[in-house]
Amino acid sequence: xxxxxxxxxxxxxxxxxxxxxxxxxxxxxxxxxxxxxxxxxxxxxxxxxxxxxxxxxxxxxxxxxxxxxxxxxxxxxxxxxxxxxxxxxxxxxxxxxxxxxxxxxxxxxxxxxxxxxxxxxxxxxxxxxxxxxxxxxxxxxxxxxxxxxxxxxxxxxxxxxxxxxxxxxxxxxxxxxxxxxxxxxxxxxxxxxxxxxxxxxxxxxxxxxxxxxxxxxxxxxxxxxxxxxxxxxxxxxxxxxxxxxxxxxxxxxxxxxxxxxxxxxxxxxxxxxxxxxxxxxxxxxxxxxxxxxxxxxxxxxxxxxxxxxxxxxxxxxxxxxxxxxxxxxxxxxxxxxxxxxxxxxxxxxxxxxxxxxxxxxxxxxxxxxxxxxxxxxxxxxxxxxxxxxxxxxxxxxxxxxxxxxxxxxxxxx
Amino acid sequence: xxxxxxxxxxxxxxxxxxxxxxxxxxxxxxxxxxxxxxxxxxxxxxxxxxxxxxxxxxxxxxxxxxxxxxxxxxxxxxxxxxxxxxxxxxxxxxxxxxxxxxxxxx
Numbered sequence: 001x002x003x004x005x006x007x008x009x010x011x012x013x014x015x016x017x018x019x020x021x022x023x024x025x026x027x028x029x030x031x032x033x034x035x036x037x038x039x040x041x042x043x044x045x046x047x048x049x050x051x052x053x054x055x056x057x058x059x060x061x062x063x064x065x066x067x068x069x070x071x072x073x074x075x076x077x078x079x080x081x082x083x084x085x086x087x088x089x090x091x092x093x094x095x096x097x098x099x100x101x102x103x104x105x106x107x108x109x110x111x112x113x114x115x116x117x118x119x120x121x122x123x124x125x126x127x128x129x130x131x132x133x134x135x136x137x138x139x140x141x142x143x144x145x146x147x148x149x150x151x152x153x154x155x156x157x158x159x160x161x162x163x164x165x166x167x168x169x170x171x172x173x174x175x176x177x178x179x180x181x182x183x184x185x186x187x188x189x190x191x192x193x194x195x196x197x198x199x200x201x202x203x204x205x206x207x208x209x210x211x212x213x214x215x216x217x218x219x220x221x222x223x224x225x226x227x228x229x230x231x232x233x234x235x236x237x238x239x240x241x242x243x244x245x246x247x248x249x250x251x252x253x254x255x256x257x258x259x260x261x262x263x264x265x266x267x268x269x270x271x272x273x274x275x276x277x278x279x280x281x282x283x284x285x286x287x288x289x290x291x292x293x294x295x296x297x298x299x300x301x302x303x304x305x306x307x308x309x310x311x312x313x314x315x316x317x318x319x320x321x322x323x324x325x326x327x328x329x330x331x332x333x334x335x336x337x338x339x340x341x342x343x344x345x346x347x348x349x350x351x352x353x354x355x356x357x358x359x360x361x362x363x364x365x366x367x368x369x370x371x372x373x374x375x376x377x378x379x380x381x382x383x384x385x386x387x388x389x390x391x392x393x394x395x396x397x398x399x400x401x402x403x404x405x406x407x408x409x410x411x412x413x
Numbered sequence: 414x415x416x417x418x419x420x421x422x423x424x425x426x427x428x429x430x431x432x433x434x435x436x437x438x439x440x441x442x443x444x445x446x447x448x449x450x451x452x453x454x455x456x457x458x459x460x461x462x463x464x465x466x467x468x469x470x471x472x473x474x475x476x477x478x479x480x481x482x483x484x485x486x487x488x489x490x491x492x493x494x495x496x497x498x499x500x501x502x503x504x505x506x507x508x509x510x511x512x513x514x515x516x517x518x519x
Contacts, residue, residue, distance in 0.1 A: 027445075027447065048453075048456065049456075063439065064454075065443075067442070071443075075445075299452060299453060299454070325459070327453065336458055376483075377483040378484075378486055381483070381486070381487040405486075
């Protein structure tokens, strides 16, 4: 397929990945038709602040918007909100949307994102039980987020802990129930998890670790959570942050290769060369990690996918991939993460946790593969540069705080 | 509303209305000024909103904060007047502000 034949691009999913793709296609000089299809009522917006500043009330929805809604018309991007794509006809290159309308494409981008897992419990549909994915989800919660309300957060991942932090700052009583024996079990080391557990405990969050919710109690609205050990915790609000599942229904319908996400090559091309998949719904080979196929849920990944696809479709310069990065804000702690820590065999610390400013460097053999930096932006950015360029630092150098990170990075090879 | 002028490295100027209370980065992104990517949306996590503040405005924009300083340490082509535009809040005082954009944000 040469890029000259592409006159119509359809993007399914109007989150950050889809929105960025549309913008970057125009910036890259694509002159053809762009149709951006999204189920939500709003134009594309940023999700990360939903569990942080937006929940707290520090940002309104306008400030979350990737671009003003008026810009889509100005840039000749047909934005179809409140619209669900239901069928892909690959042979005839058409997308059918709910209501029956069929839209033809030359290239199709799937940016369908992920859906939050629902609690697999009786009572999960009660009033007062919330999932966190969209601005509308958070709007429903926000008015109930009042001082002294009893909140139970189920799931101690980043979303759960961010919600707990905001709740404590607003004066709610907060209990976090986590089935694993520590928080952040899937996403960081026991050491860093322990730091966040201590911090939240100091801030007044109660934890039930290794706790298995059995039932959400309540008649018309939530009253509490019963655990499998027979104990019960009262609640005015329950928020579930137990992960997401990639939205792959339409990819499965049209027979694309799927394996924990829509599988793509490095150019984000699916098993159909006319269809790309990016963002939370897609899994692609990671150039900085020996081509391991990974599905990432992050802004970094959404933006990278948009850049890669835009470069491919406009015939522009191939995008040089950035090392993965993530962040989380809790209280006054800024956690910045570079790289993928899975498979590490050694963790080395720079700085001490008691100062609330430290970085954990993860190694696999001699290779630096990731860093978790708490209030340590230089360590974060320095490590990110190293991972991106395939360089490493001798672990014993890190403990010498008299040498600034910049100098250490310059000496790395 | 305060007006901010962004000058691309090729000299192209963009004059933008910037609401008070938002950041210099947000005003640029909302008007699709090329060269300010701001991938993280202002969380001070990506260092892709680097600008040079026109010297006569430096006293009004204030100084780099410590987190910003650390991030800029690893940005390209950093000068004394470098700032991360997500860390500059728009105020009435900044009406007329001129910032220049670096050649590359990566």
